[in-house]
Amino acid sequence: PSLRPEMRYRPDLEKFTFQMLQMYQSLIPPEEEERKRRQFLSHLDQLVAREWPGARLFLFGSCANAFGVCNSDIDVCLSINDDQLSKADLVLKMAAILRSDNMQNVQALTHARVPIVKFTESTTGISCDICVNNMLAVVNSKLLHDYSQIDVRLRQLAFLVKHWAKRRQVNETYRGTLSSYAYVLMCIHFLQQRKPAILPCLQDMRPTYRVTVGNIECAYYDQIETLQSFGANNKETLGELLTSFFEYWAFRHDYTRAVISVRTGGYLSKDEKEWTRRIGNERHLICIEDPLEVAHDLGRVVDRHSIRVLRDEFHRAAKILRHDLNPCTTLFEPF
Ligand code: CTP
Ligand code: MG
Incomplete structure (x- = not known):
């Protein structure tokens, strides 16, 4: 050829x-990392469900799109219907919930183009960013994931x-x-x-x-x-x-x-x-x-x-x- x-x-x-x-x-991340991540997410799901029964969490970014290497941060989107609170307020409230759950280094970045809360879970060392109602990122992560499977x-x-x-x-x-x-x-x-x-x-x-x-x-x-x-x-x-x-x-x-x-x-x-x-x-x-x-x-x-x-x-x-x-x-x- x-x-x-x-x-x-x-x-x-x-x-x-x-x-x-x-x-x-x-x-490629080892299976053990996937397992820890699933545990971490189900814990996060419980925290959110307690505060907002109608809300849902979606993964996006490198842990949802198949392009995540070992020790990547976890990107999470909080999907919620709330006419009273702005995205920045929701991020602040999420930060308070995470602090009272003993998460480490909780920072609410309310002035960023996309407001997020960043934090680390102390036992696993997993770092996570949560944004609010950013469903396009969830959909573009699915698109990338679908391409990765071809x-x-x-x-x-x-x-x-x-x-x-x-x-x-x-x-x-x-x-x-x-x-x-x-x-x-x-x-x-x-x-x-x-x-x-x-x-x-x-x-x-x-x-x-x-x-x-x-x-x-x-x-x-x-x-x-x-x-x-x-x-x-x-x-x-x-x-x-x-x-x-x-x-x-x-x-x-x-x-x-x-x-x-x-x-x-x-x-x-x-x-x-x-x-x-x-x-x-x-x-x-x-x-x-x-x-x-x-x-x-x-x-x-x-x-x-x-x-x-x-x-x-x-x-x-x-x-x-x-x-x-x-x-x-x-x-x-x-x-
Ligand atoms: N994103 C976006 N528009 C951008 C940048 C990012 O919509 N301009 C969204 C995408 O859904 C992307 C996610 O945010 O998958 C995370 O972006 P990025 O950190 O660049 O990618 P990761 O795949 O998470 O890479 P890394 O492993 O470096 O964290
Ligand atoms: Mg990322």
Whole structure:
């Protein structure tokens, strides 16, 4: 079989793939962690039910979307009908409940874009963030989870990309780099673009799942069992995919004009999204459309300085994957 151009550099690709698969395995949370987490959640359920019988807790983020590595924080959404209290008030009340239950380091962040309460459970050391009525995050976590069940290469690729981003300190939205959520979308988009494609575009298929959240209609095909062999005609290995992923973001992506869009399974232009000008603090230097909140560019946190940092890191990774004799170590070297 003919190798893609970027693979010509690596005679030891098979060994590299093997090492990357080992690293992926080592990042998967052990069963024991799942068990502790379930226990913690049922305790939290009881606390909430005592105070608000009509409320429900939903998991989202990395422990619901299949992209959680060991020791991830738990993201929880409190879903509640309460016309009297604002989100900030509900967060404060939740904080009081958690304090009286002896949870540690309880902090209510009421002024954040999404108000949350953060805390740690002392016995297990589990850290948790609770937000209020943020059902879009619950739905987008299901979307990511459904994609993860189609082809295992997505989960493998995304684990390694997230691990790389954390080690290289480019997974810090408060410093202008990208969220884990954005990196996973970059991986899904990348696998939708392979020829032959490794992932389909679920939002472009006949919807079997529909919910409306606020004024946003979420609809997509979620009968994933029927898509188990979708990517089978593509034989690319993890080593090849990781290499091509960084090649793409280092050398091929059109940062001037293109928007990546998991929702459409392809590219849109900045012009058609009207993402051509800076508005306030939101710039569009790398454009990643949110699949549900389509007016959101997940790259909006990236500024003049951090786009340089990001692109330099993509270059560094691509160069290591071309030339380095021991890429497994060098690629993930702490910044
Ligand atoms: N989220 C979102 N919009 C964003 C960022 C995050 O809707 N701009 C939601 C998504 O549902 C995402 C969740 O918040 O799954 C958590 O985001 P993030 O911390 O970036 O991802 P995790 O998967 O939890 O990653 P990590 O393992 O780094 O905690
Ligand atoms: Mg998280």
